[in-house]
Each structure stands twice: as structure tokens, then as C-alpha cells.
Amino acid sequence: MKYSVAGRVAFIAQWIAPVLVISFLFWGRGLLGAELGWLAVGGFIFGIPMMLLLYIAPVLTVFDRDVRPVASTRRSFATVSWMLWGALVLLGLTVLDQADGPTSSSAISLLTDGGISDEMSSFISVLAAVFAFIMWVATIVLAILGIVRSRRPDGMPAPRVGAEPSSGAVLDSMGAWLSSAGATCAACRLRTTEAAVTGVPS
Numbered sequence: 001m002k003y004s005v006a007g008r009v010a011f012i013a014q015w016i017a018p019v020l021v022i023s024f025l026f027w028g029r030g031l032l033g034a035e036l037g038w039l040a041v042g043g044f045i046f047g048i049p050m051m052l053l054l055y056i057a058p059v060l061t062v063f064d065r066d067v068r069p070v071a072s073t074r075r076s077f078a079t080v081s082w083m084l085w086g087a088l089v090l091l092g093l094t095v096l097d098q099a100d101g102p103t104s105s106s107a108i109s110l111l112t113d114g115g116i117s118d119e120m121s122s123f124i125s126v127l128a129a130v131f132a133f134i135m136w137v138a139t140i141v142l143a144i145l146g147i148v149r150s151r152r153p154d155g156m157p158a159p160r161v162g163a164e165p166s167s168g169a170v171l172d173s174m175g176a177w178l179s180s181a182g183a184t185c186a187a188c189r190l191r192t193t194e195a196a197v198t199g200v201p202s
Contacts, residue, residue, distance in 0.1 A: 010078035018054035025092040029107040037099035060143035065150035077142045087132035094125035
């Protein structure tokens, strides 16, 4: 596996990002001026389990024999990981929260001074949540595929179906055919000679 800067950054970030993005999801809106509500309370209950779920794929990459020597994740895994983290950050920006009173605006609605309405923000947060779940599943699948690929036995590649024979193979076949034809002709001449000597037709 070839080394890449993006893979190296993702290899390091995958151990830090789960804590950061989940913390931002539940409490980051407060840093941006939005009101904290029941979502922040739920973070104390669901925050750690969600972090552990995000660590499944990074732990699996430890068993990828191609990843460990270069300390760099595979390119596809790095891409999907960044998309997952970005989706969770977007979810933290767009999710609505509520305390004892009415629903409070999302962080992105406050940052845009109402340019993005709460209805649009809520719609975006649903899309971000669905997309984040899909990317989370994809990271696990790619990590498992990487393990399988790294444990594939080394050897000669399988021949391609319908591949044209090489010139060496063609020459070998022609040589074998000529040798066989020469042996057949020699046998015919021998029988002809014997028939001429004995007077018995071949």
C-alpha cells in the first residue's frame, strides 16, 4: 500500500476525532452562542456510547497489516472517515435543541442571523444524521475489507480470462507441433523402407 499524506493524517485523526465531534455534537452549539437544552443533557448519557461506536473502525485498522508499517490508512477509508466527521459537525451545527421552554434555534441559524431558518436547519440535520450513519457503516466495511486484503496470500496473479497467449507460449506450441510432425514423417519413411526391403506393401 502506498503512503499518502491524507492517509497519515486520517490515521492520527481517527483516534482524536470521535471525542471532538461527539463533544461538538452535544455541547458545541453552546460555544457558538446557541442555548443548551436537553440535547446537552443527553450527551452525558449517549456521548460515551457514541464515541465507542466511532472507535470500532479505527480499532479494526490496527489489524490491517498494510496500514501498520506506514502508519497511514487506505485512501478510501480516509475519505469516508473525513466525510463521517464532517457530517457529525454539520449535525451539531444544524440540530435544534429545547429546554423547558420553546425550541431554541440551531447554531447555524444564529451564525447566519436567520438566513437559514429553523425549518431548513432541521431538514439539514436529518440529512446529516442519515449520511453520518451511512458513512459510519462504510468505515467499518472498508476496515474489514482492508484486513482481508492485507491477509491475502502472496503469489502469482491469476490468469486473465480471455487473455491472448504470449509469444513464448506460441513458439513453444509451434516447436512441439513441428517435433511431433517430424517424428511422424520419420516413422512413415521407416515403414516405407521396410516395405521396400521385404516386398510387403505398407
